Amino acid sequence: MSPEPTITSLPPDAHCYRILMRTPIAQVTPASGSAEIAGWVHEVRDLGGLAFMLIRDRTGIIQVTIPKKKVSEQVLAAVKAVSRESVVRVSGPVKAIDKAPGGRELVPESIEIISLAETPLPLDVSEKVPAELDTRLDARFLDVRRPRVAAVFEIRSAACYAINQFLHDAGFTAITTPKIVAAATEGGTELFPIAYFDKEAFLNQSPQLYKQMMMAAGCEKVYEIGPIFRAEEHATTKHLNEATSIDIEVSFADHLEVMRILENLIIHTYGYVEKTCSAQIANIGVEDFAVPKAGFPRLPYAEAIEIAKKGIEEPIKYGDDISPAAERAIGAEMGGHYFIVDWPSEIRPYYAMQHENDPSICKAFDMMHPRMELSSGAQREHRYDRLVQQIKQKGLNPGSFEFYLKPFRYGMPPHAGWGLGADRLVMTMLGLSNVREAVLFPRDMHRLVP
């Protein structure tokens, strides 16, 4: 047994390890005595005989105070040479002082410029001057240095953790399904074609068919959090060509059961974020953060249409899709998260199970935030003959669905599931005006870089 390696056992030329040896800024207190910190130069204020540098790492900001007559030549040269957003390491004694932000400041014995930032910067990290989203996304690595922006992604991470935790604890198996697929087994959304050796292939629009195959595989409860790709040429604040989808599929469950799971998941996720991310929520400036109350209304589609009729000018009738304006009108009436249930079979996909007593409506649902749709799902038709019949009813050719249909011939349990848009979940949770704010490197019709 060799001893556990330590930092000091590393070769002396392993400079990179020394960089790790610094105190996170939030942990620097007057009680620290002296500290070695590393981070980005947030601002420099030179008052003549006295200069202040604000140093920022992901944990916070600290003031470094430089009394010019009392510090070394090396420190003076570094203060003069450094630019905003450069990476520096600073070490020296920590002093308690009321005048300094956070009640403490660091007086440097040494300042090392690890990486000098070019000037001028593509955007103002200190937020004195705003920047448009397009400018921010072009320099996303600088944009995310702004604590208010980083907070969004810390919350997104916490939300994903909560979702994984909830589903894992509920007995779900996490799966990963292929994103490169041979063909669409349905019409509908446009797919991105890709070059796959000498074959035609596409980026997958949804893990749906694979989730269902896992029901035939006997896994009973599966989930996946992963990317989906849609080649639609839409340009809106809530659509992306690459999105993150949270998908579940459950055997021996109906649509009502998976709706309960979804509702509980949303409440759990909000609750976890509220509990663990209060600083980030405050930082972003969300004032009305509230965990949704249990018992999301189950609004039948027919009633939703009636509400929409009263709320909007454009004509809308039973059998129409719900337009964005109708979505907003219904959302305003409902005031919180809600489900739309009992959709006309005609406007839902072939795989949705129809009601026994009224085949004109089906066991599909959407879960809505007052601003927009977050999730859609259904109890699936698991009976082979019915499924083939429904494919034909949609005017589609069952022959081209063989890949999808095969598992249904060898013992497919009844099952239901849904897909939930992770990006929209974060967007609506934090009241962001554009879904791109909730995505580090969004992909839309016009943006492929960075």
Next chain:
RNA sequence: GCCCAGGUAGUGUAGUGGCCUAUCAUGAUUGCCUGUCACGCAAUCGACUCGGAUUCGAAUUCCGACCUGGGCGCCA
């Protein structure tokens, strides 16, 4: 794809035919300043998306292209 609004220093903006050698803020450079915290002061630097047209004269009007934002459509 359609409709609307836009495109002015690194960033965010003002400027609707001559008063523009283009405003303000921030920034960058240089100098002064010992308690700043959007530090202050002084000087300097830095821009009209591209192409065509109208006009004595275009940042400003018109046409086209490209790009951006918003709305719609599309989004099993």
